Amino acid sequence: MNPLIPSNLHAHSGHEQSAPKLMFFGDPHGDLEPVIAAVERFRPEAIVLLGDIQARQPLHIELGPILDLTEVWFIHGNHDTDSDADYDNLWGSELADRNLHGRIVEIAGYKVAGLGGIFRSKIWDPRRPVEEAAFASADALRRSMRREERWRDGIARRHRSTIFPDDYLQLLRAPPADILVTHEAPTAHPHGWQAIDKLAETLGVQLLVHGHHHQTIDYLAEGLMTVSAPFRAFGVDMGSHLVWPLDPQGETERGSPPQDLLDLATQVFGTEAQTWLDKPHELLDGQTPVAFAAAGGSDKVRSMLNAIQHGGVV
Numbered sequence: 001m002n003p004l005i006p007s008n009l010h011a012h013s014g015h016e017q018s019a020p021k022l023m024f025f026g027d028p029h030g031d032l033e034p035v036i037a038a039v040e041r042f043r044p045e046a047i048v049l050l051g052d053i054q055a056r057q058p059l060h061i062e063l064g065p066i067l068d069l070t071e072v073w074f075i076h077g078n079h080d081t082d083s084d085a086d087y088d089n090l091w092g093s094e095l096a097d098r099n100l101h102g103r104i105v106e107i108a109g110y111k112v113a114g115l116g117g118i119f120r121s122k123i124w125d126p127r128r129p130v131e132e133a134a135f136a137s138a139d140a141l142r143r144s145m146r147r148e149e150r151w152r153d154g155i156a157r158r159h160r161s162t163i164f165p166d167d168y169l170q171l172l173r174a175p176p177a178d179i180l181v182t183h184e185a186p187t188a189h190p191h192g193w194q195a196i197d198k199l200a201e202t203l204g205v206q207l208l209v210h211g212h213h214h215q216t217i218d219y220l221a222e223g224l225m226t227v228s229a230p231f232r233a234f235g236v237d238m239g240s241h242l243v244w245p246l247d248p249q250g251e252t253e254r255g256s257p258p259q260d261l262l263d264l265a266t267q268v269f270g271t272e273a274q275t276w277l278d279k280p281h282e283l284l285d286g287q288t289p290v291a292f293a294a295a296g297g298s299d300k301v302r303s304m305l306n307a308i309q310h311g312g313v314v
């Protein structure tokens with residue numbers, strides 16, 4: 001077995017040839033180390049966190065090491081309202097005004113639209129007409145509540161990560177954008193929503209990136225969308241990231257496996273890591289480890305690498 005070898009995988013992948021404009025990060029769920037490490041390594045112009053951040057300290061403190069290196073933006077996810085700490089460490093942070101939810105901001109030369117949170121049928125099932133929503137807006141919900149039912153004199157904490165029809169419609173009527181970031185997925189995902197597709201198409205975006213499902217998916221590469229689709233769509237796993245624009249070598253077009261998987265492959269195979277990751281394997285139903293991981297099988301690829309590293313034959 002190879003001893004520990006310093007990671008040189010990215011020198012081969014071309015990621016370090018030029019600083020990326022934008023990097024999108026999957027749901028951190030409290031672990032912002034991969035975000036800090038990637039920003040220190042790639043020095044993107046700006047980053048967008050795709051929700052479920054759950055910072056353990058106020059976000060500007062967690063991301064303190066990189067605030068001078070890049071521009072930080074985010075959308076919130078459903079878990080960002082799980083506890084008072086989750087809520088306060090995001091909405092009470094000095095970065096709170098970097099929430100893209102419900103608006104379009106020019107970032108690194110792109111007009112980026114954001115829709116944080118998730119659909120909750122008690123408020124609005126987007127498969128039903130807007131008129132059938134229980135509440136059109138957070139304000140309408142608040143007005144229906146007795147004072148003692150309120151949280152901090154407003155709607156329940158949980159519903160601060162719910163998508164209300166008015167938030168959605170306001171974005172739907174906004175001027176065109178280049179990129180849409182959402183926590184919810186488009187219909188190419190089994191748990192995706194037509195309303196997300198419609199928003200992306202109406203805004204005329206070329207790119208949609210989402211979190212929430214903890215899967216790195218390049219929908220085009222996986223055959224879940226076609227080249228004739230009006231936009232490209234990607235899901236990004238927790239601990240992983242997507243670079244935009246895609247690098248010319250097409251590394252990210254195949255879907256980047258999570259950073260820890262790349263590092264583990266490099267530890268095990270050294271300079272042959274990329275070769276192993278790109279070679280079909282019978283234990284992965286004949287798929288390459290990269291494709292298998294991109295389709296949600298990171299854990300299996302990781303356990304194979306661990307087995308090889310510890311002397312097993314795989």
Ligand SMILES: [Fe+2]
Nearest residue numbers: 052077078212
């Ligand atoms: Fe989520």
